[in-house]
Amino acid sequence: MNNTAQKLETATPLDTSCYAAVTDAIRKEASRILTDGTVTAVVGYKAGRRAGTTMPAIVTDPAKATELIFSPACVNNLALYLTKAKKDVVKKGRVAIVAKGCDMRALAGLMGESQLKREEIFIIGVVCAGVKGSGAVNGEPLTTGNLARKCRECTVHTPEGADLTAGTLPSLPELTPVEAEEMARLDAMTPAERWAFWKEQFSRCVRCMACRQVCPFCYCEQCLCDKNRPQAVESTPRPAGNMAWHIVRAMHLAGRCAGCAECERVCPMDIPLNLLNRKMALEMKELYGFEAGLTPVEKGPLAEYKDNDDQSFIK
């Protein structure tokens, strides 16, 4: 379930013609900007060890630009590698990053939070028809059946504001918004049912913290949840601490989350974390008219007080 591909009966192949063109464009551009010294490194994807898979890669040598690829298996949000939490990944200097639309939202968010400067990065925006969900078989073609859940409702297939945008978008079919339907189902529950639902979900959490490690917005070098004097969140995987951790995570991402759903993808226990992220985003939209977008916002809705802010939550 969750980020896992939806095995729908009517799975039809998607037009993946754009990926090869995007790969070409990335290689050409990476080679050019590494050669002329525009950037010192390019953060992108290269083929994984197993056929049909990919992995994040950092290329500093123009000769190795040909290793870079883009395919439906390029699931990772590379914005992560530019944050302080991964400070040793990219050495000093201007770097280029391959970014899908969803990743670019994260980059914009990081800029708004003073973590990145636009002039210090070179964005190779890529047109993306979607990436595979985590249950898809390596090497199988991208279909409406094995598409990641987030991609079914994607609004940023073609990123804007990049230094270069590679590829042209093929026509894509209308897809059922599986995640939105699931959210509606949860919304229809009584608070007690919803509490039971999440209690069950969080009871599985093993506190591996993969969701935190993969999140581009969890860039704190010292997470408050690891502090023990005073201890805010119990660190062992027990129900109270699990609940506390997931609530802290969701609240800390409110008004910030870019919706890349990486947390949900990496969760070994299949906890549908993106449902929480999206619910928070929805609250932000309803309360403050705020949506995480492609332009950096210096003061997010929760960092600003306006006279006309909704006060109805104080009763």
Next chain:
Amino acid sequence: MSRIGVFVCHCGENISRTVDVERVAAEIGKLPGVALATDYKYMCSDPGQGLLKKAVAEHKLDGLVVAACSPRMHEKTFRNAAKAAGLNPFLCEMANIREHCSWVHEDREEATAKAIDIVRLMVERVKKDKALQPITVPITKRALVIGGGIAGIQAALDIADCGHQVLLVEREPSIGGHMAQLSETFPTLDCSQCIMTPKMVDVANHPNIKLYTWSEIEHVDGYIGNFQVTIRKKARSVDMDKCTGCGICMAKCPQKNIKSKFDCGLGTRPAIYVPFPQAVPNTPVIDRENCTYFKSGKCGVCAKVCGPGAVDYDQQDELITEPVGAIVVATGFELYSIAEKPKGSSIKGYGEFGHGTIPDVIDGMTFERLASASGPTGGKILRPSDGREPKQVVFVQCVGSRAREKGISYCSKVCCMYTAKHTMLYKHKVHDGQAYVFFMDARTPGKSYDEFWRRAVEEEEAVYIRGMVSRLYQKGDKIVVMGSDVLVGVQVEIEADLVVLATAVQPRQGADSLAQKLGISYDTYNFYSEAHAKLKPVECATAGIYLAGACQGPKDIPDTVSQASAAAAKVMTLFSRDQLEREPIVARVNERNCVACFSCKKVCPYGAVEEKEIRDRQGNLIRVVAYVNPGVCGGCGTCQATCPSKSVELDGYTDEQVMAMIEAL
């Protein structure tokens, strides 16, 4: 292990009436780390403080909890006592078992249990308290006075005479305020202009006063001793440096029939005008709404006739930022109007008095203009409707004031006296006229006030009728006043030529928005709140801001002048030192954990957070972190709550302390 001393105060009976203080002391005495727990009738008294000091030495205490009233009341007292006993004052905390407990509960059992809880929390907090050192910040010895009425003028002159720079900001084209509009003043009947205008000239000529007229406060930043004030200097359309005040522009302006606000709409003025001949500064302003040039682009007569070429149609509003150390707010009042109020408004108009549609029903200030020698009638009392001399005048007191059904329950304080004065002025000018006054009570506390009122009744033959007026209506050229005389017990009907309403004194429109800019509190009527009704009547709860005059509550001239001088004295007390000691309750950044997201900087209401670069010995930039300027930090803790990595802590309120308090519950 800590050695904490806990002192439970009876506060006379204020606390001990509902809280079993002895049991509180006994229970708290059992807590680990508490070396002494005792109770005393008045901890704040000299023997009470003595008890505390003695205990510190005798029991080698390293932390104190005084369970008594609110820390706003006596935290300073006990911290000073702790200091005198050789303890760092910030190791002494108060547990509020009065306002938070005994005053709000009735059940003795429950109140005692709650008091024990409150004290227990504070014991946990004190255990984790750290010794803090006070912070010193420089003081900008320059004051801002907002409002150029008698209050602002008096405060500005007093501060300036003491040798400090003063900025006086007035929103109208001239200083003077309401007092400049008055005819004669009670209880001595001296001419208001005669005592006011010399003070206005003093302000204009004072080397230490910088006058900003036709200006408003746009924005206020900073804190006591270090405010940054942005003043909007509205476009006057006349160059103040070039204008000589000859007045030819006003004489030649073809627009002549604009109702004068200064004359309460009775007189007229041109579009380029000074509000009254004695205005300070004597520089006209173009009223752009009514000026032909601004409306149609044609005319320009004033510019043509102006010798020095001072008229400047292209002038723009100017924003000026000035540093000041203290602020005196003296924005004054305005009169309640009986006109219909918007729907849903908490204050209602007087439909029974015609909502202000009867021309010969006027308010007290309009009567002042009629009686004033410099007024539109040259001091003759004439009816606004037909210019006839009224032979029967009815004065109605408490219109709006003390009228809960109209939304105002307070007494406007000045009306009893000025109505008595009005009857006299009327009698002096219209010898065969008769004044009637409808009143609830004649309130005349003040030096020579009652004598003054009795003179109006006994010597000047004003007929005082105790009772309320129920209705006013026009009948021919008369106004029928229907009221009751409660002393005789009859209904009264008087056909009057003129009716003067003593309408309530209200704060200025927009008083609330100025308060928000300044960060000061105000009551339901928008009168500004003093820090303590009795002991701090001129200070605001916001440090460095003081109140003068009717913006704080209805006041007559003597009271206003006294308060203005008191506010000035407070400012001078502040300016008597070069540095200000501030409480070290400020935020501190853990630079090792800060990830420089600057969320703290975005939310800080004081602008205290800066970006700090950390460099190695070679000067290479290692990282950028947030830095809280302790001089600017107001200690509100918003940054602490916002910081995602919990890298900001407020001294005295650390997460560790708050968590310990929660766990103790």
